[in-house]
Amino acid sequence: MNMMIIIFRIMKINGSVALVTGANRGLGLAFAKALLERGAKKVYAAARDAESVTLPGVVAIQLDVTDPESVARLAAQVPDLTLLINNAGISKGKGALGANAVELARQEMETNYIGPLAISSAIAPILARNGGGAIVNVLSALSWAVLPTSATYSASKAAAWALTNGLRHELGPQGTQVVGLHVGFVDTDLTAGINAPKSKPEDVVKSALDTVESGGTEVLADDVSKTLKANLSNGVYLRTVG
Numbered sequence: 001m002n003m004m005i006i007i008f009r010i011m012k013i014n015g016s017v018a019l020v021t022g023a024n025r026g027l028g029l030a031f032a033k034a035l036l037e038r039g040a041k042k043v044y045a046a047a048r049d050a051e052s053v054t055l056p057g058v059v060a061i062q063l064d065v066t067d068p069e070s071v072a073r074l075a076a077q078v079p080d081l082t083l084l085i086n087n088a089g090i091s092k093g094k095g096a097l098g099a100n101a102v103e104l105a106r107q108e109m110e111t112n113y114i115g116p117l118a119i120s121s122a123i124a125p126i127l128a129r130n131g132g133g134a135i136v137n138v139l140s141a142l143s144w145a146v147l148p149t150s151a152t153y154s155a156s157k158a159a160a161w162a163l164t165n166g167l168r169h170e171l172g173p174q175g176t177q178v179v180g181l182h183v184g185f186v187d188t189d190l191t192a193g194i195n196a197p198k199s200k201p202e203d204v205v206k207s208a209l210d211t212v213e214s215g216g217t218e219v220l221a222d223d224v225s226k227t228l229k230a231n232l233s234n235g236v237y238l239r240t241v242g
């Protein structure tokens, strides 16, 4: 097999121009805060409702990642972008056979997979013009494993994981660093009903931004994601619980 060696300029957060999707709360808000703290020149904080962005110092923009018109408007709003964080996501928390499973799966696919695909595609030429830059896709430990209630969410995150690896091939030649972020439960609204150990959003974001700045391509932000990755070849995803 012929291997192409990809060289990208290491991204420094200081002086970068970043866009975070779903930046009004949860992990996205933690990303926006940390980017400002690390000296990003500008942070575009995107949300479905731009008025729900209350963090001082960011540029709020309206973006519904499932709305093609909203995504089509995006490129003209962020011509100076160097760092894209595809963070917006949903989890319906139902299994593959629950009520409305097909409709809920479509919503998760639209948000967690088609959204990052459409946005990355719209933004790629801007990153190229601005020297390559970087994309971080917020995936999940559940890209690699399935809980009794996560079949459709896991499928959407597995699709987004494959997308991330595909983007790395296609964007490498223009010098864009592509990073996948895996993590187990994080303490945000998304896991409000779950009683289990959770990482702090700030710690997850620190791991992600440290990885970007070190030129890495994969973030394993907690022990759950590290253990799952280490045991993929043992068939950890074949085990069932409940």
Ligand SMILES: NC(=O)c1ccc[n+]([C@@H]2O[C@H](COP(=O)([O-])OP(=O)(O)OC[C@H]3O[C@@H](n4cnc5c(N)ncnc54)[C@H](OP(=O)(O)O)[C@@H]3O)[C@@H](O)[C@H]2O)c1
Residues within 6 Å of the ligand: 021, 022, 023, 024, 025, 026, 027, 028, 047, 048, 049, 052, 063, 064, 065, 066, 087, 088, 089, 090, 091, 111, 138, 139, 140, 141, 183, 184, 185, 186, 187, 188, 189, 190, 191
């Ligand atoms: N929390 C966890 O345990 C965990 C673990 C692994 C991965 N993740 C991933 O981390 C990311 C952030 O999740 P979170 O935990 O911060 O969840 P969260 O607190 O529920 O926040 C989700 C964010 O995504 C936004 N969003 C949802 N649908 C959108 C759409 N169609 N267009 C634009 N924005 C949309 C929400 O905006 P609104 O306010 O408008 O709803 C909100 O800002 C997601 O991709 C999630 O899958 C989370």
